[in-house]
Amino acid sequence: MHMKTVKVTRFDTASLVGILRPLYLAFKEIEDGERTCFDLSSVSFAPPLFILPLVAYLKSTGGSVSGSSPVLQSYLDCIHFPDGIDSVSGFEALAQSSKTYVPISVLKKRSGAERERLETMFSSMVLKVLGASQASSAIHYPISELVTNIIEHSKVEEGYVFGQYYPRKSYLDICIADCGKGLAGSYFDELGLKFSDTEAIEEVLKGHSTKMNTERGFGVRTSKRVVCEAMGGEFMLLSGSAVLVANKKKQQLVTLPDFHWQGVIIAYRIPKPRGPIDITPYLE
């Protein structure tokens, strides 16, 4: 059976936008759900904002990757690409063999406490690799809020989370993704509200929950504040054809032509914390 091949262009790692660009260019070549072979021969490594959507896409559609250099292939093997780890025992075994690489974690909605334990292991390993125990709440908070958001709203069985710390650059990249109904889809299904993808992102950032409960809906907004304001990082939220790119000073909303991600991708980058970080002022 014929499979389309898409060549992935090089990443500019200076910012999340520099990683989004090759992701956008690759996926705009693909029809929704089309089985695709991603040619990685032009890239020397792959950051979480690229790896995780690729994992989610390959898992939901089939498809494959080709052309990885030996170094890149070795890295992909270390992080358990593309299957990821979906059990505590699997994560424990991998954590024993690799002290540096946090594996791709597959969080299954139905597995309940097992999922929470796997997420605990993921965020604890991120904290350990980062060496930032004094800032543990600031590390745990966005991971826990954003993962629970995806588990609750995507209406699919699986969500994915992956992170990589870059010691030479002293920053951590985290990505969380699903192939669910997306933000606009959630507002429509839960509340009957019709929003465009950009409007849906705005609503999320205003703290308007997709659930009929005024005490909910703070998770994404407060996580963005913790990442951008408390930690001085960058934050990205992508759903459908829209993306929000934010830092401490600005938030930009962009429609991505000829591109559609069925679900949600959240990515953020934080510099390594140098001391304790109080997240309380950012909570609502």
Next chain:
Amino acid sequence: MTLRPIWSKVVAPCGILTYMKEQSKSTIKIAEAIAPVVSSRDIVDSLEAMIRKAHSTVVELDFSDVVFVSRSAAHEFLMLREKFSTDSVVFINTDATVASMLRTVAANRAVPKAPARAPKFERISAEELFAN
């Protein structure tokens, strides 16, 4: 809703048969029942069944070894306690981080904080975004 007390038949010294409320207590260790990091609302929901099964007048939710509770989970823990009444479900052994999250969410439930002013949304094109 409160947990149903268990009444025992007791014969008083004067020989009269009476009933006495049993003060039974159970403890659920959150780190064992869920995980050391509690994130999701649905998992906190599942505690409700465990609390009922305990058949005790007081159920202690023991947070020892819990290192973090998300805002969403903290909100769910507080709602759970309200559902059963604060006398029958109590939180114990919360470390500073967990206690702070529970207090922050409880305070905000009582008196919601005005939302912080976020930077305005700047709408730009994909070309502008990738040109920067």
